[in-house]
Amino acid sequence: MPSLPQLLSGRTLHFAKLSATSSSESNSSKQVKFPKKINRNSATSVRRADSGSPLRKTQKLNLEVSPHRAVSAVRLMRIELGGAFADLLNEQGKGSGDNEMGYVERTLGFRTRDLDDRDLRLVTEVVGGTIRWRRYLDHLILSLCHNERTFRSMEPLLVQILRIGFYEITKLDMPPYAVVDESVRLAKVALRPGAGNLVNGILRKLVVLKESDSLPAVKVEGDDRQQARGLATLYSHPVWMVRRWTKYFGQDEAIKLLTWNNSCPSFSLRANTRKGLTGADLVSRLKMLKVPHEPSLYLDDFVRLKTGMQNVIQAGLLKEGFCAVQDESAGLVVSIVDPQPGENIIDCCAAPGGKTLFMASRLNGQGTLLAVDINEGRLRILRETAKLHQVMDVISTIHADLRTFSTDKVVEWDKVLLDAPCSGLGVLSKRADLRWNRRQEDMEQLKHLQDELLDSASRLVKPGGVLIYSTCSIDPEENEERIEAFLLRHPEFDIDSVNNYVPENFVTKRGFYMSNPVKHELDGAFAARLDRGLFSTHNQIGHSKPHICIPVFGFESSKVMITWYNNNRS
Numbered sequence: 001m002p003s004l005p006q007l008l009s010g011r012t013l014h015f016a017k018l019s020a021t022s023s024s025e026s027n028s029s030k031q032v033k034f035p036k037k038i039n040r041n042s043a044t045s046v047r048r049a050d051s052g053s054p055l056r057k058t059q060k061l062n063l064e065v066s067p068h069r070a071v072s073a074v075r076l077m078r079i080e081l082g083g084a085f086a087d088l089l090n091e092q093g094k095g096s097g098d099n100e101m102g103y104v105e106r107t108l109g110f111r112t113r114d115l116d117d118r119d120l121r122l123v124t125e126v127v128g129g130t131i132r133w134r135r136y137l138d139h140l141i142l143s144l145c146h147n148e149r150t151f152r153s154m155e156p157l158l159v160q161i162l163r164i165g166f167y168e169i170t171k172l173d174m175p176p177y178a179v180v181d182e183s184v185r186l187a188k189v190a191l192r193p194g195a196g197n198l199v200n201g202i203l204r205k206l207v208v209l210k211e212s213d214s215l216p217a218v219k220v221e222g223d224d225r226q227q228a229r230g231l232a233t234l235y236s237h238p239v240w241m242v243r244r245w246t247k248y249f250g251q252d253e254a255i256k257l258l259t260w261n262n263s264c265p266s267f268s269l270r271a272n273t274r275k276g277l278t279g280a281d282l283v284s285r286l287k288m289l290k291v292p293h294e295p296s297l298y299l300d301d302f303v304r305l306k307t308g309m310q311n312v313i314q315a316g317l318l319k320e321g322f323c324a325v326q327d328e329s330a331g332l333v334v335s336i337v338d339p340q341p342g343e344n345i346i347d348c349c350a351a352p353g354g355k356t357l358f359m360a361s362r363l364n365g366q367g368t369l370l371a372v373d374i375n376e377g378r379l380r381i382l383r384e385t386a387k388l389h390q391v392m393d394v395i396s397t398i399h400a401d402l403r404t405f406s407t408d409k410v411v412e413w414d415k416v417l418l419d420a421p422c423s424g425l426g427v428l429s430k431r432a433d434l435r436w437n438r439r440q441e442d443m444e445q446l447k448h449l450q451d452e453l454l455d456s457a458s459r460l461v462k463p464g465g466v467l468i469y470s471t472c473s474i475d476p477e478e479n480e481e482r483i484e485a486f487l488l489r490h491p492e493f494d495i496d497s498v499n500n501y502v503p504e505n506f507v508t509k510r511g512f513y514m515s516n517p518v519k520h521e522l523d524g525a526f527a528a529r530l531d532r533g534l535f536s537t538h539n540q541i542g543h544s545k546p547h548i549c550i551p552v553f554g555f556e557s558s559k560v561m562i563t564w565y566n567n568n569r570s
């Protein structure tokens with residue numbers, strides 16, 4: 001891997017080498033140049049006269065560059081180049097990757113004035129929007145460049161400055177000439193005068209076209225593939241996703257979903273009743289904080305926010321564990337598990353613990369909850385949050401691969417939740433970058449893993465117990481198809497319709513739970529509740545047979561039960 005000075009010296013590099021994530025549609029093969037102008041040495045550090053220790057503050061404070069623009073551009077570079085870029089910065093900056101302005105200084109060689117609350121909100125909006133709309137913005141930028149080569153050979157920072165400007169002008173309707181001026185200034189100071197001229201020329205063309213309502217059009221016409229390409233550009237998604245959703249949901253529904261994914265996400269808070277805060281208390285606190293909110297239509301202790309999360313964070317409600325950020329679609333999965341005090345529950349893919357914590361609060365100090373996860377770091381977060389939420393009394397954790405953990409376990413759990421690793425295609429409105437990181441090839445691997453984990457989780461369900469499978473995906477191949485295939489391999493399980501646990505409008509014809517972003521205005525999620533027959537046993541090759549403990553029931557009773565079981569199984 002190249003060192004930071006090599007990167008910053010302007011050598012031409014392949015994105016693929018830098019990017020921790022690669023996308024079939026990403027710029028992975030694009031040749032990029034790092035700016036020659038960026039020079040770490042320009043961020044001069046000075047020594048304190050009294051102690052001799054270096055002061056971290058740079059002497060290069062630039063008050064002309066707008067802080068939100070500098071921070072957004074640097075954050076976008078970090079996101080797009082993935083962990084590799086951040087790691088290089090950390091390595092060079094000796095672990096001092098602690099705040100946004102620190103990144104700006106190390107990347108651009110100067111600081112700007114600190115961000116105020118308004119800047120912070122704007123950074124969040126601009127970064128999220130620019131990532132979401134990347135494909136569409138690049139289409140516009142490319143249309144306004146002299147030729148494709150000009151666009152393809154731009155430095156990464158220059159591309160981000162342009163994308164931000166295009167986003168602010170076309171999607172946020174910000175005053176166009178202020179956007180042009182600020183963008184030009186950033187390009188000049190952080191790159192070179194020529195970059196400023198280029199930004200000036202392209203953005204001014206955009207302003208003229210916008211004002212005459214003649215932005216370059218995106219055509220949605222031709223055969224299925226061409227239409228999918230057009231929609232992918234117009235709604236800024238990878239083509240494979242558009243094709244997949246058109247195939248499963250039809251074009252109209254697919255377009256609604258694409259639109260939803262580009263909308264500003266709302267967030268829900270769950271009051272932590274274990275810390276004595278009820279849903280009503282949470283509502284009062286939000287009123288005091290002047291945060292606009294609506295109580296959840298579906299869950300008692302949940303409240304929905306469209307804006308104002310910054311106020312909630314600043315008031316310490318999350319840090320002190322009085323509430324958690326949790327989408328109602330995830331809360332409803334816990335309603336389907338329906339934890340009852342005294343039960344033994346295992347959460348097979350538990351970290352970072354959103355559902356574990358909610359289930360633990362429902363157990364109300366009685367019962368056990370074992371949280372298993374393959375990722376130790378995420379499991380540590382789960383433990384820390386559980387302590388904060390005062391629910392650690394029922395929780396224990398195991399760092400393990402479920403597939404090995406399940407092989408030699410005595411079956412003892414009343415309820416087994418498998419919240420499987422999945423594509424996350426139901427949460428694209430909240431996870432702005434996910435659409436560009438997910439690849440079509442991932443779907444096959446995920447399906448295979450989901451099958452293996454379902455088989456493993458099913459071994460842990462006691463006879464008469466329940467297995468709940470859930471995802472935050474809307475993709476039928478990760479949801480219904482996985483369950484139908486599982487039921488063929490495991491006839492000892494039957495579908496228990498979720499209609500006793502969630503409102504009717506979330507229940508599918510087969511009795512599964514499906515939250516649809518367009519219909520319910522929540523994240524997309526899926527769950528199936530599967531009962532393991534009381535008289536069934538599981539064998540390793542996936543076939544099962546009725547199993548009666550003859551010493552307990554006696555031979556004749558057992559025969560009656562087997563007959564009853566066989567008659568009722570279908």
Ligand SMILES: C[S@@+](CC[C@H](N)C(=O)[O-])C[C@H]1O[C@@H](n2cnc3c(N)ncnc32)[C@H](O)[C@@H]1O
Nearest residue numbers: 349350351352353354355373374375401402419
């Ligand atoms: C969808 S996330 C779980 C989210 C969690 N249930 C919550 O509500 O916060 C899936 C989790 O599965 C874990 N995982 C993936 N493969 C696993 C395996 N083979 N065994 C155990 N955990 C696994 C990942 O580390 C990840 O934390």
